[in-house]
Structures are given as structure tokens and as C-alpha cells.
Amino acid sequence: MINAPNHEVSSKLKCSICRADIKNRHNVYQSSLKFGIICGLCKHRFSNEDIEMIINMFFAFGEYFGARDKSEFSIKDVILEFAVDINEGKANFHSQNVRMWHKVLTYGITPREFLEELSLYVEQD
Numbered sequence: 001m002i003n004a005p006n007h008e009v010s011s012k013l014k015c016s017i018c019r020a021d022i023k024n025r026h027n028v029y030q031s032s033l034k035f036g037i038i039c040g041l042c043k044h045r046f047s048n049e050d051i052e053m054i055i056n057m058f059f060a061f062g063e064y065f066g067a068r069d070k071s072e073f074s075i076k077d078v079i080l081e082f083a084v085d086i087n088e089g090k091a092n093f094h095s096q097n098v099r100m101w102h103k104v105l106t107y108g109i110t111p112r113e114f115l116e117e118l119s120l121y122v123e124q125d
């Protein structure tokens with residue numbers, strides 16, 4: 001059989017950030033971007049500014065919020081990777097910054113959580 005379009009799946013709305021099914025269409029944030037529809041939970045956990053940035057990021061690099069196991073996240077690894085690539089001239093600051101945020105978000109960590117962890121990490125040294 002040829003791949004028939006699956007109407008069940010294609011008619012479902014998914015959150016542009018975490019890919020959760022959106023059941024309650026009244027509780028949806030409509031981004032200024034064309035395909036930016038996000039669930040109530042993401043609307044709650046991200047600021048409007050962050051939402052635009054995050055949707056752009058996942059659109060450009062793929063994956064989604066929480067795609068990876070949060071318990072495997074290491075702030076030290078992320079910082080080291082970021083610093084090494086900048087030092088070796090592999091990437092400019094802006095693009096590396098975007099990639100770092102993308103990685104952090106795929107682990108299901110919000111910008112607020114990341115900045116908190118970052119300040120704790122800096123204080124330790």
C-alpha cells in the first residue's frame with residue numbers, strides 16, 4: 001500500500017516548542033510567526049520574547065523543548081563547548097550563543113532555569 005495521508009495525525013495541533021498535543025484551542029498562544037502555536041504550559045513557562053526566539057530556533061535547527069533527557073544535562077559541558085569553539089575561532093559569538101541556547105532547550109531547561117544554574121556555577125569557582 002502506498003502511504004496514505006493520515007488524517008487523524010495531520011489534523012492534530014502540536015505545540016511549536018514542546019510538541020505537546022494541543023487539545024484546548026482556546027488556551028493557545030498565537031505567535032507572530034506563521035506556524036507559531038504553543039500550548040498553555042509553554043505560554044506559562046516562557047516570556048513572550050523568549051517564545052519568538054525559541055520558535056525560530058527549533059524551526060532553524062529542528063528538535064524540540066525536552067527532546068533530550070534533562071538528567072543528562074551538564075552546564076559545565078555546555079559552557080566548555082561554547083568557550084572552546086569561540087577560542088578556536090570555529091564560530092562567531094552570536095551563532096554559538098544561538099546554538100548553546102538551542103542545546104539547553106532540547107534538554108527541557110528554560111532560560112530562567114539556565115541562568116539560575118549558570119550563576120550558581122559561576123559562584124562555585
Ligand SMILES: [Zn+2]
Pocket residue numbers: 015016017018019020038039040041042043
Ligand atoms: Zn508546549
